[in-house]
Amino acid sequence: MSIVEFYQREELVGLVVELTERYSGFDSTSVTYERAQQLMEAVCYCLQMHQQLESDLPTGTNITVREAYQRGYEAVCNQARQVRLLYEQLLPRFQSYGMLCLQDTIVKGIPAFLVHYDARYCPQDRLLTMDYPVLTDLRSLRGVQAVWAYLRCIDLEQRFLSKLGYDFVCDSLWAYHSNYAVLIENICAIVLPGLLGYVLLEKPLHQRCFTKQDYRVLTNRYGAMEQSQLIEVVRSAVSRLTRWDGDVEQYLLQGAEDAAVRLSVAMETNTLQTVCLPCCEK
Amino acid sequence: MKKGMDAGRESWLQAALARQQADALSHCNEITAAYGLTLSQADCALLLAERQRVLKQERRVEWGRSILPEIVKKFCASPYVNQNNYVDTLLRLQEIFFCYKNEMLDEISDEELLQFMQEQFDSVCFGDLDYLEGTCLEIFAQAIRAGYRGQQRTAGRDEFARLDIVTRWDRQLYLQVLQELTGWR
Numbered sequence: 085m086s087i088v089e090f091y092q093r094e095e096l097v098g099l100v101v102e103l104t105e106r107y108s109g110f111d112s113t114s115v116t117y118e119r120a121q122q123l124m125e126a127v128c129y130c131l132q133m134h135q136q137l138e139s140d141l142p143t144g145t146n147i148t149v150r151e152a153y154q155r156g157y158e159a160v161c162n163q164a165r166q167v168r169l170l171y172e173q174l175l176p177r178f179q180s181y182g183m184l185c186l187q188d189t190i191v192k193g194i195p196a197f198l199v200h201y202d203a204r205y206c207p208q209d210r211l212l213t214m215d216y217p218v219l220t221d222l223r224s225l226r227g228v229q230a231v232w233a234y235l236r237c238i239d240l241e242q243r244f245l246s247k248l249g250y251d252f253v254c255d256s257l258w259a260y261h262s263n264y265a266v267l268i269e270n271i272c273a274i275v276l277p278g279l280l281g282y283v284l285l286e287k288p289l290h291q292r293c294f295t296k297q298d299y300r301v302l303t304n305r306y307g308a309m310e311q312s313q314l315i316e317v318v319r320s321a322v323s324r325l326t327r328w329d330g331d332v333e334q335y336l337l338q339g340a341e342d343a344a345v346r347l348s349v350a351m352e353t354n355t356l357q358t359v360c361l362p363c364c365e366k
Numbered sequence: 367m368k369k370g371m372d373a374g375r376e377s378w379l380q381a382a383l384a385r386q387q388a389d390a391l392s393h394c395n396e397i398t399a400a401y402g403l404t405l406s407q408a409d410c411a412l413l414l415a416e417r418q419r420v421l422k423q424e425r426r427v428e429w430g431r432s433i434l435p436e437i438v439k440k441f442c443a444s445p446y447v448n449q450n451n452y453v454d455t456l457l458r459l460q461e462i463f464f465c466y467k468n469e470m471l472d473e474i475s476d477e478e479l480l481q482f483m484q485e486q487f488d489s490v491c492f493g494d495l496d497y498l499e500g501t502c503l504e505i506f507a508q509a510i511r512a513g514y515r516g517q518q519r520t521a522g523r524d525e526f527a528r529l530d531i532v533t534r535w536d537r538q539l540y541l542q543v544l545q546e547l548t549g550w551r
Contacts, residue, residue, distance in 0.1 A: 108472075114421065114428040115426065116472065145386060
């Protein structure tokens with residue numbers, strides 16, 4: 085049930101009227117359609133935030149729409165504070181690995197969001213373009229919820245990539261594309277297929293490159309597998325790689341299917357060296 | 367059933383709002399009567415109907431409170447408004463007001479805009495609404511869009527003199543010259 089269906093229309097309009105008067109500083113009796121739409125969405129966004137928290141309330145609790153709005157607004161402000169805290173924790177250990185879109189998003193984009201985010205009059209706006217793609221689909225999220233989820237994804241990626249070491253990640257990215265700095269692709273999605281090669285061949289990470297024999301073994305063992313079977317193998321390998329952190333595991337499992345497809349296609353077309361499994365034999 | 371109830375509730379609300387606005391407009395007669403100006407119920411209905419049309423045309427929303435009573439109070443003392451042209455003038459002023467709120471990108475308050483309009487209407491425009499709309503307000507709107515915010519200090523008073531591009535006669539100087547030329551006393 086949408087917010088408009090859930091609450092009485094006149095209650096919602098009452099809130100929007102108050103917000104509009106506040107927005108204009110009581111200096112204007114009228115606003116543009118666009119502004120009215122924005123302020124209505126602001127009210128609905130806060131009420132939605134409250135609805136999501138409602139499960140925490142004891143059953144049978146009745147509150148007015150005004151109280152629901154106020155609680156929702158406070159939840160929005162609280163989530164904005166959580167974004168700031170997470171960002172402050174992330175920044176000292178943040179590595180872009182040379183990828184420019186990730187660098188710009190985190191070093192410039194998030195601070196701009198923290199400065200300009202308007203929890204009162206436009207909480208539904210993300211502000212951030214989120215150019216650097218993450219493995220989680222965030223399209224259904226808006227406003228500070230989207231930014232919080234996005235930053236959380238970046239945090240999980242950073243935790244995972246830091247375990248591999250800076251050189252390993254950069255070498256993998258370079259093997260994928262020599263000019264990877266300008267790519268707008270997810271680092272884990274690039275690194276994961278190669279990393280899985282080590283896991284599936286039970287090869288230690290410090291042995292940085294693969295032999296033609298390695299490619300043959302990989303292809304013989306997994307090349308003929310049904311895609312769904314290979315996906316399960318890959319998921320299991322991802323879980324083994326990330327058993328030290330359940331959140332990182334759940335995040336990377338979202339990239340497992342893509343990684344399996346890339347490996348499958350590479351095995352089929354005899355191009356395993358292109359999924360960052362560089363061959364050390366000429 | 368619920369949709370029907372909702373529609374009923376909505377039309378009741380709209381009717382209540384329309385009555386409230388018509389009452390507010392009618393009450394203005396208590397002030398304007400001193401200037402020989404009154405609005406009949408039919409006039410109020412016409413003004414409010416036009417308000418709806420203009421708001422839709424300008425893609426604006428007025429929640430509850432209407433600007434019409436403020437326009438009435440601002441212009442009722444004008445020497446260029448009489449009972450014959452009262453309603454037509456109010457209709458035009460309302461249209462001009464909402465148009466220029468958009469043109470000025472909402473960077474000006476209602477009071478500042480009305481003050482500016484009233485000053486120019488009574489002075490430079492000599493009651494000419496076309497001149498008010500096409501010249502004074504156009505120049506002012508350009509200045510506002512370019513970043514001018516002087517009206518915030520002056521509440522819209524004496525602003526046009528700063529922006530006017532036409533060299534105008536000073537009234538006292540005009541009368542003096544007229545006296546000298548014609549020997550008129």
